[in-house]
Amino acid sequence: MKNRLRVLRAEKGWTQEDLGKAIGVSRQAINALETEKHDPSLDLAYRIASVFGQSVEDIFENPHG
Secondary structure, X not given: OOEOHHHHHHHHOOOHHXXXXXXXXXXXXXXXXXXXXXXXXXXXXXXXXXXXXXXXXXXXXXXXX
């Protein structure tokens, strides 16, 4: 699933490790999301949106249009 995670993380000056700690997942999980090898669960998508103060739709592209 296309997303803006890498850009948003860079804007905050965070490493993948920093973001992972902020939302309770590993650095590897963040890498998998950023490289589109893994789609987030709904819960994880909402945690990510919350930490960036944005909506899920602003971060993740809807694959269904």
